[in-house]
Amino acid sequence: MTVNGRSLTILVLIGWHRCLKEELISGGRLQCVYHGWCFNGSGDCKFIPQAPPDGPPVHTFKKACVAAYPTTVQNDIVWFWPNSSPEYKDILSSKKPPYIAELDDPSYIKTMGNREFPFGYEILIENLVDPAHVPYAHFKLLPGPPAKNRVKLDREGGAPIDITINKLDIEGFHASRFGGITNFMAPCVYKSAFSLPSKKGNEPQRRGLLLFFCVPVGPGKSRLIYTFPRNFGVWLDRIMPRWVFHLSQNRILDSDLYLLHLEERKIMEVGPTNWQKACFVPTKSDAQVVAFRRWLKTYSGGQINWGGKFSGALPPTPPKEQLMDRYRSHVVNCSSCSLAYKSLNAVEVALQVISFGSIGVVAATKQSAMSAAARTSLVLMAVLCFAASRWLAHFIYKNFHFHDYDHALL
Ligand SMILES: *[C@@H]1O[C@H](CO)[C@@H](O)[C@H](O)[C@H]1NC(C)=O
Ligand SMILES: *[C@@H]1O[C@H](CO)[C@@H](O)[C@H](O)[C@H]1NC(C)=O
Helix, strand or coil: CEECCEECCCEEEECCCCCCCHHHHCCCEEEECCCCCEECCCCCEEECCCCCCCCCCHHHCHHHCCCCCCEEEECCEEEECCCCCHHHCCHHHHCCCCCCHHHHCCCCECCEEEEEECCCHHHHHHHHCCHHHHHHHCCCCCCCCCHHHCCCCCCCCCCCCCEEEEEEECCEEEEEECCEEEEEECCCEEEEEEEECCCCCCCCCEEEEEEEEEEEEECCEEEEEEECCECCCHHHHHHCCHHHHHHHHHHHHHHCHHHHHHHHHHHHHHCHHHHHHHCCCCCHHHHHHHHHHHHHHHHHCCCCCCCCCCCCCCCCCCCHHHHCCHHHHCHHHCHHHHHHHHHHHHHHHHHHHHHHHHHHHHHHCCHHHCCHHHHHHHHHHHHHHHHHHHHHHHHHHHHHCCCCCCHHHC
């Protein structure tokens, strides 16, 4: 958004209780975090704190206003149309974002997660539509194929995957594979539906979705919002805190993050529209990857149009610890994980205080004033608390900062 030619990207929606203008009170206000100017939902400036109340009404000038983008909330996600020209003002009445009925169905649980990645949107989609990598890249983290299909010497047990693309057009594609139906709802949603037989005769069929929202952030950068709605085993998500779910998901996402980061660089070497020169995709298990690239080529010239904002050059590769850093790419903006992070750090400090405190008490108390048994238990407590604090520090680092995944060592 621009104000007086300055580019401001962060606007915060804050409460209306301190609003000075009558007409803002009903609808809240959007305030620029830089100088506190307030706007209404159409981008009109409603209040400039620096303007004297008895001076000219400078806030009514066109130059004081900001662009307003068409927005809507659907499935608990804020969507916006990234073009503020007047012709798109009512675009959302004719062109709705993809709607996922299961997300609004109260019989489904829908714990969500998100993660930012050091590789682009194209690589992210390719990865999500490619089931063949799962037993290898996520070895031991996700269930592999049934043991009877395994080829001797192939410990992970990959097998032919028969995928058929049923329809491909500007809206994306539909595909089917062993009974499951998948749908790429272009440009950013990928949905894979599955069903399991019900456990008892009178129960409804067990159904679930793997649902991914893929956001292009910039060249070499993307963001994923994921959720796996299902209508069975819902109690688990009701009792398990969200951050515990995120721990295991981040572990899975980390296990091929580095590979994907490198893969993108290989593809860029030959140019994104020449991706076949860098990749050989001879089996039907790659059908969705090929379909996605075909869709991208047909409807977007084989790459993302960044509107002249970026040269298209990929950002440099930082050290692995920074590349895979979970804190900045997830924890900091996740309310559940950041609360867990703060609480676990506080417990770590408390354990250290108890540990050093107990040693202090033992050291400061005269031999005669304390029994040998009490002394021993205090020392033991100090050692145990210290060990627990070290273990916890390791746990925090591994789960909230960096956890490498070395395929060769598993
Ligand atoms: C914002 O203010 C302008 C000018 O007063 C008004 O025409 C418009 O309807 C307002 N928009 C909203 C969403 O309140
Ligand atoms: C975290 O939120 C800030 C704005 O509040 C945003 O700029 C940043 O990209 C977000 N990071 C992630 C990983 O979502």
